[in-house]
């Protein structure tokens with residue numbers, strides 16, 4: 001074989017290997033791991049469904065107060081070299097704050113290795129031997145494993161308070177009811193801000209994606225929220241990933257009147273462009289006193305708008321955009337009378 005022919009053969013083999021590698025990567029990233037829907041614990045919801053405690057969790061407050069640590073946008077990559085910094089800071093914050101419950105506000109990951117990250121989350125947050133809860137963000141199921149698959153993985157946790165929720169679109173709509181001396185005093189509603197099962201490609205433009213949603217899905221979420229509020233009959237907090245549209249005007253007003261409670265808006269709130277009417281429902285029902293969201297990594301503000309505290313949780317991860325020194329979480333105290341306070345906490 002001449003040198004020229006040998007070189008050609010080597011180039012062909014290298015190209016072939018590269019092609020196979022790229023193809024395998026493509027298959028891994030693009031073909032998602034689907035959870036079996038039949039294994040989800042979704043329940044049939046309609047407005048006439050009789051309310052029952054099994055649709056949520058009960059927690060009895062035994063001390064003077066109950067402390068929740070919210071963490072948001074951890075954005076684990078699934079690569080130890082990057083993730084160890086998040087672990088180290090989360091562990092230190094949990095130790096310092098000594099919460100009774102930890103709530104993850106979505107975008108635990110945006111990595112192709114999302115199922116690996118979820119396995120890591122189960123192991124890390126179970127290691128605190130505390131109850132923890134979560135909502136999905138818009139990026140958790142960007143790659144590989146879908147939410148149904150992640151939901152099945154979450155069942156391996158010993159301490160996680162999580163339910164798939166009603167069959168109304170989205171996954172992980174549920175509530176935690178806090179009781180003092182057996183009397184319900186406050187409820188935390190965990191809501192999936194969802195991407196409504198849009199395709200992987202359109203998800204990269206999630207504003208476009210939202211336009212594709214069937215409005216009926218959102219109406220059902222509002223119906224579910226109203227049904228749950230009537231059933232629980234307490235003051236409440238909503239924990240979700242994407243901020244409501246009203247965050248923007250609420251901050252504008254507070255900034256003008258110099259009434260921002262804490263933190264700053266360092267970037268425009270990336271809310272969905274279609275208003276699903278959740279805020280109007282909140283003000284009409286008068287149960288929810290606070291909404292806490294993640295999603296905008298640079299924002300950590302809280303303002304009062306129409307008697308409702310709208311706030312961003314301090315972002316907790318380091319692998320995407322953020323602001324140096326503005327990383328940590330948000331702490332909430334539930335008092336014995338069901339009132340709540342919130343404050344931002346930052347990593348040391």
Ligand SMILES: [Fe+2]
Pocket residue numbers: 073075107137139295296297
């Ligand atoms: Fe995020």
